[in-house]
Amino acid sequence: MEPLFDVAVIGGGSAGFAAARTAAAMGARTALVEGAERLGGLCILAGCMPTKALLEASRRWHTIREADQFGLQTQPVRADFPAIMARTHRLVSEFAADRQKELTQGGFQLIRAHASFLDPHQVALAYPDGQKSILRAKTFVIAAGSRISHPPLPELAEIGFWDSNTVLRQTELPQSLIVLGGGPVAVEYAQFFGRLGVGVRLVQRGPRILKRFDSDLALVLEEAFRDEGIELFTNASLVSAGRSGKEKRLRLVQHGAVHELVAEEIFLATGRTPAREGLHLPAAGIECREKAPVVDLQMRTSVPHLFAAGDFAGIEEVVHIAVLQGEVAGENAARLALGRGAPFRQMDYRLTMEIVFTEPEVARLGLTEAAAHQSGRPVLVARYPFADHGKALLKGATRGFVKLLAEPQRGELLGAGIAGPEASELIHELVALLSVHATAEDLYRLPHYHPTLSEILTYPAEEIARRVAASPQILPPSPHPRPSTP
Numbered sequence: 370m371e372p373l374f375d376v377a378v379i380g381g382g383s384a385g386f387a388a389a390r391t392a393a394a395m396g397a398r399t400a401l402v403e404g405a406e407r408l409g410g411l412c413i414l415a416g417c418m419p420t421k422a423l424l425e426a427s428r429r430w431h432t433i434r435e436a437d438q439f440g441l442q443t444q445p446v447r448a449d450f451p452a453i454m455a456r457t458h459r460l461v462s463e464f465a466a467d468r469q470k471e472l473t474q475g476g477f478q479l480i481r482a483h484a485s486f487l488d489p490h491q492v493a494l495a496y497p498d499g500q501k502s503i504l505r506a507k508t509f510v511i512a513a514g515s516r517i518s519h520p521p522l523p524e525l526a527e528i529g530f531w532d533s534n535t536v537l538r539q540t541e542l543p544q545s546l547i548v549l550g551g552g553p554v555a556v557e558y559a560q561f562f563g564r565l566g567v568g569v570r571l572v573q574r575g576p577r578i579l580k581r582f583d584s585d586l587a588l589v590l591e592e593a594f595r596d597e598g599i600e601l602f603t604n605a606s607l608v609s610a611g612r613s614g615k616e617k618r619l620r621l622v623q624h625g626a627v628h629e630l631v632a633e634e635i636f637l638a639t640g641r642t643p644a645r646e647g648l649h650l651p652a653a654g655i656e657c658r659e660k661a662p663v664v665d666l667q668m669r670t671s672v673p674h675l676f677a678a679g680d681f682a683g684i685e686e687v688v689h690i691a692v693l694q695g696e697v698a699g700e701n702a703a704r705l706a707l708g709r710g711a712p713f714r715q716m717d718y719r720l721t722m723e724i725v726f727t728e729p730e731v732a733r734l735g736l737t738e739a740a741a742h743q744s745g746r747p748v749l750v751a752r753y754p755f756a757d758h759g760k761a762l763l764k765g766a767t768r769g770f771v772k773l774l775a776e777p778q779r780g781e782l783l784g785a786g787i788a789g790p791e792a793s794e795l796i797h798e799l800v801a802l803l804s805v806h807a808t809a810e811d812l813y814r815l816p817h818y819h820p821t822l823s824e825i826l827t828y829p830a831e832e833i834a835r836r837v838a839a840s841p842q843i844l845p846p847s848p849h850p851r852p853s854t855p
């Protein structure tokens with residue numbers, strides 16, 4: 370029996386859409402199977418877009434409250450939580466409607482059903498009306514996303530908690546909130562609620578928040594949180610949770626001392642897990658390590674015609690990576706199905722970024738200092754504080770710094786970290802430079818308009834360029850080595 374499709378994509382989020390669009394553009398007969406009631410995927414429906422809409426509201430509220438520093442008198446400000454939520458839902462609906470159009474007019478067949486593997490070439494489709502069918506394809510891209518990890522304490526399920534899905538259904542602000550976790554979800558929501566006047570305490574298992582960032586960057590945000598009245602409990606182990614009346618209680622141990630925290634609500638943000646449930650992966654024969662499938666740089670799983678992408682692949686759960694992985698998986702699946710063979714496209718994680726949209730924003734790009742240290746790779750590092758930068762002083766946004774990492778011989782830029790104003794925008798100049806293997810000197814010599822925030826990048830670049838110029842150069846071995854004996 371001939372397969373019906375060349376490429377079948379499971380999941381219609383950022384990764385699945387990118388995969389289907391890419392495969393279809395290559396001329397492959399492509400299907401995209403999406404099982405959710407609402408089209409849009411995590412980023413649009415409950416991830417990037419609603420959180421950034423909420424943070425924009427709390428950022429503006431904070432700006433107004435600080436207006437007196439600029440000589441402006443304001444009336445007392447009141448946060449209208451239902452109105453903030455209504456704006457967020459309206460924006461999400463608009464983004465979702467656009468995505469719906471793209472999914473239905475994308476040159477591939479959109480199938481609204483839940484897929485689960487019967488064998489490595491077939492999936493069973495279960496439609497919302499109870500109908501069932503079978504879909505066959507030469508190749509598959511699994512882009513089923515991730516789900517919120519189970520709560521670390523079983524009692525939490527009994528007493529109830531909010532998470533990044535259920536928070537979007539709330540209509541009233543709690544008086545007090547305990548946020549569990551110290552990753553991007555935890556810190557973005559902690560600041561959103563804290564700025565709207567909710568008493569927030571954040572409980573993180575590790576020694577620092579934002580564990581994938583260098584600790585000097587994470588410290589800037591920790592300090593900002595403390596100054597804004599958010600209480601931090603790092604190195605904390607959860608012991609138990611319970612309820613008394615309307616209050617929720619949480620016991621934790623920190624440095625040997627037991628603390629009991631009481632709050633009106635608890636927000637769970639302790640991570641996400643690839644969404645394997647319901648896919649019946651054993652029938653596909655895919656090898657998994659821990660909770661994610663094993664994939665190579667071509668986004669190929671252990672079964673050669675099955676590819677994976679996005680959060681499901683469990684590598685870096687952010688959208689630009691989901692899209693790139695989707696494109697790589699979609700192209701390679703189409704190549705295989707159409708018999709085009711090599712060259713298969715490969716992922717390149719050199720320019721991976723992570724950005725947290727708090728205030729100050731925190732961004733990392735490419736190599737981190739921690740990773741360089743761990744691998745023993747020699748790097749030059751230079752920092753420059755926003756407190757010494759003219760435009761940051763004008764803006765009254767002096768918290769934080771920029772840092773650059775460069776290879777010591779030529780000063781080629783390898784990575785960057787920014788904690789400070791507009792970090793999410795500033796980092797993109799560095800993406801462009803890293804993509805063309807530019808050196809610190811190239812950056813230092815680029816003209817920058819004055820006064821701008823971007824100028825700050827030239828200062829650590831200048832420092833690195835000077836250090837490279839001053840250091841004795843170890844020349845690479847000559848391609849025609851002289852014979853050791855004349």
Ligand SMILES: Cc1cc2nc3c(=O)[nH]c(=O)nc-3n(C[C@H](O)[C@H](O)[C@H](O)COP(=O)(O)OP(=O)(O)OC[C@H]3O[C@@H](n4cnc5c(N)ncnc54)[C@H](O)[C@@H]3O)c2cc1C
Pocket residue numbers: 379380381382383384385402403404405409410411412413415416417418420482483484485512513514515533554644647648678679680681685686687688689691
């Ligand atoms: C609160 C929050 C904020 C975030 N903010 C940002 C941000 O600012 N920037 C950023 O880069 N990233 C952010 N992220 C991460 C980002 O949202 C994800 O990395 C990205 O959306 C993952 O895309 P995906 O396509 O892999 O998964 P998804 O978008 O989750 O898509 C998977 C799809 O597969 C479908 N599916 C699953 N199983 C089946 C099945 N068996 N059959 C059929 N369909 C199935 C699901 O219904 C879903 O629609 C945030 C995440 C969260 C939780």
Ligand SMILES: NC(=O)c1ccc[n+]([C@@H]2O[C@H](COP(=O)([O-])OP(=O)(O)OC[C@H]3O[C@@H](n4cnc5c(N)ncnc54)[C@H](O)[C@@H]3O)[C@@H](O)[C@H]2O)c1
Pocket residue numbers: 521549550551552553554555557572573574575578579580605607638639640641685686687723724725726
């Ligand atoms: N701005 C953004 O790009 C953005 C925003 C939100 C989410 N995301 C992505 O979504 C994914 C999920 O984010 P997340 O923040 O939920 O997960 P995460 O894995 O990034 O962070 C979870 C944190 O919770 C902590 N933790 C785990 N168990 C704990 C426990 N028992 N007690 C206390 N702390 C505990 C971990 O140490 C970790 O720091 C991430 O990969 C992230 O990149 C991105």
